[in-house]
Amino acid sequence: MEMDPHIFPCGLMVSDFQEQKILQFNAYIENEFGFAKDSLIDQPITALFTKASVLFLEHYFYPMLLQDGKVSELQVMLLSAKKEPVPVTINATLSQQGKIYWALFSAINRDQLYQELINTRDKLEDKTKALTITSATDELTGLLNRREATKRANDMIQQTKRTNVMLSFILLDIDYFKRVNDTFGHQEGDKILIKMSKVLASTVRSCDIVARWGGEEFLVVLYNTSIDKAHIFCQRLHDKINQIAIGRDTLHVSIGMTSYPINNQTLNLDEIIWQADEALYDAKERGRNQTRRFKEDLLLDKR
Amino acid sequence: MEISISNTQFNALEIKRRNHINILGEGEKVILLAHGFGCSQNMWRFLTPYLEKQYKVILFDYVGSGNSDVRAYQKNRYSQLEGYALDVIEICDSLDFSNVLFVGHSVGATIGLITAHLRPDLIDKLVMVCPSPCFLNLNDGYSGGFEKSDLEELVNLMDKNYIGWGNYLAPLVMNSTPSETDIKQETDDALVQELLTSFCSTDPTYSKPFAIATFFSDYRHLLPKIHHPCLVIQSKQDALVPIEVGKYTQKQFPNAKLDIINGKGHCLHMTYPLQVLNSIQCFLDQTQ
The missing domain is CATH 3.30.70.270 (Reverse transcriptase/Diguanylate cyclase domain)
Structure with missing residues (x-):
């Protein structure tokens, strides 16, 4: 039995490492983020992410791919067809032929949880700082x-x-x-x-x-x-x-x-x-x- | 918080250990190499073989970066760039150096700018590799290249991925010492080189305050006050520093030269070391 990539509930995408262009993607990416069929083919990968995420990909994701051949659980912001940022979690591998295989899914709830964690940590840090000063x-x-x-x-x-x-x-x-x-x-x-x-x-x-x-x-x-x-x-x-x-x-x-x-x-x-x-x-x-x-x-x- | 200019006689050995100071070469003239955000003194290794033939080369890591002694980390001090400039001041004072040639990369250049303002006697000339006095687009007409929300998102992404900008790239950077031939072919594989060398850093505990101090600060007001001879080395294609920012920086200085290197990326001293060396040499010849 052959597996149809379009029935999977996660985004699958192939891009070229050197050219940084999108070569293929599955139906999840079209449906979840509102892109018309084939509209992303040959588009630069940068078109799919926010400016901060592009910097992050350039300075963290690509070097890590080069070093390890894979990246897991990276969280960045994807830009939907309507230019709305959507948090996504990404796993990717780099093939010998210079192709990047991406698996990604939207992570709105996970992102909220992370944000809450960060807020709580910041609040704790502030409180600790205040208490440290008071006690000293x-x-x-x-x-x-x-x-x-x-x-x-x-x-x-x-x-x-x-x-x-x-x-x-x-x-x-x-x-x-x-x-x-x-x-x-x-x-x-x-x-x-x-x-x-x-x-x-x-x-x-x-x-x-x-x-x-x-x-x-x-x-x-x-x-x-x-x-x-x-x-x-x-x-x-x-x-x-x-x-x-x-x-x-x-x-x-x-x-x-x-x-x-x-x-x-x-x-x-x-x-x-x-x-x-x-x-x-x-x-x-x-x-x-x-x-x-x-x-x-x-x-x-x-x- | 106000940071006073150090008038302390620090123990030279203590500072040497704290900032992991390395001194190369025997030359008379002192050249101080200041790394940028997410880097360490390692980033200078393509320049040092050439520089140490002529100069006494001082390498160091800011507290919280590279192999510095993190026990000396103070969050207040290192939450603003003045704290890093104080590291530079203390390094010079403890080694009894003044009138040095200061070469700084990216935010390291801004730290040099602050040092030149606080202690003009320490710096003879200022070389800035890919500097930006302010990364933000501001409503006074200045375009640093980024909206505040972009940079907030960037810091937030660092937080959510719990990294200090690829801290684990450090060993990789250290392993890839290029041979002479590699350097000669420097432009050939610039993309890969740039990626491999882009960022290596430490614990997010230390890199997050540095990131915030780097990305949200504005030191444009210092530029007109610095009368030292300055050289701005700008990359033709730099995702972090648009070419207009390089031009702006040069214009605001009373006495600065701009060299635009026809290359890509934010780490010219790693990807185009020979061109950077050449640019520095010409500048020194002209300003003698």
Whole structure:
């Protein structure tokens, strides 16, 4: 028994690879997409697809045919006789003689399902992005929160094991902040925190970390920065912060800093922060509004 | 999102690994080759045997393409072409190169344009192979060749077929290194060559943002601002960049030359490498 290609419920077509012209097709293509009998013979294959689909065929479908001799489950947009785009799924093979054998069928429902999947995925991506930002950010100041800063600082510390990079850790604490809150109220205190954050964010580079570490305490980690350069950076911070007005006075901060790694010593984040905190304590002890570096003798003083 | 110009002293080794930098040749003059969308530094392999005789040739992959370190991928940064230009800036800074001859293919040329704008000191001359400052037809009279809906459909097709433009073509491209005779017969089998070399890429996670940044951007406003000597190499028949776009680009630059190569396709540096080399050489001689 001979099979009649015209009775199959899917489009069958033969085209020439080099000439890119349609040689033969079956009744499904005429009926499903509204083409008159034989009207497509010798037409360029590009006439059958949308512009985007033609680009897609040229840059994906043909190279794949050349490489593998076949393509399966490709989804593109066919142009019907009325020039309406119809999603189709295509399987094709390339023969030794340079003929392409196409099997295709309209895939309207499948396309809708894909579209829904894509929309859902995009929505999920957007939501995840929003949530990631929310979970990493301090609500009041917009800086990184303590959790995110801890994560990123740990990543940086890990990195120093592979590369020869020096990190400088800076802890800042606003001087007499309680007095600001008591005198001007918490709302005013919040405004000061926001102004302070803007100064910090505009002074660091994109590769640095800047975070709200606690109530009126901030952490800055300067990437690839020596302690001397970090000291100059802190001086610049003092200058900028001293321009923020509170009532008739101006804002001051105390800063403690330390660098890592020193003398090939391996420390974890807690230990490094502890060093910066000791230096910060030293700055407060010495009358505030200044920067102190962590030194080993700070330990000796205490003992 | 604003991307600041890097003032960071990055670790040179880190950038080298991140962007898979390869340096060929010993010449004094530095030539930086920037690949386009859906490609990698591999696409330059027909030019490099000739270039490395005279120049120090810098090859690299943008983060998210080729053999770059995708751990360094940041979606925000690489969702606009400035992020890719920042890769170029960081590469030059980390290697301490300035005044380079920049050769970019397709969107790589636009990335060079952005780099020349952000950091004019890094670039001496700009060679653009099949560039388009904007792929869109816009209602100010400009025709980039595509309606917005065409390009949206294209990105949608990438999504639905879940590919980063034939990512699995990469091995094939790598295997088909042509011999000298192949290159001499370059025009003979241009169609097959063009198809085999057209696109190779990475994961759709990285190629989709690059596709969107490439196809929906408009950098025409930068053209009049770039006073560097520029060469626009245009293909006579390019499905992605109509010849009018090449002419437009040349006219908008204050100081540019246009070479139209009588060929087909969007990857002239692969299908007609000798003509591209010749065009670059003439341009360099004339602008000395």
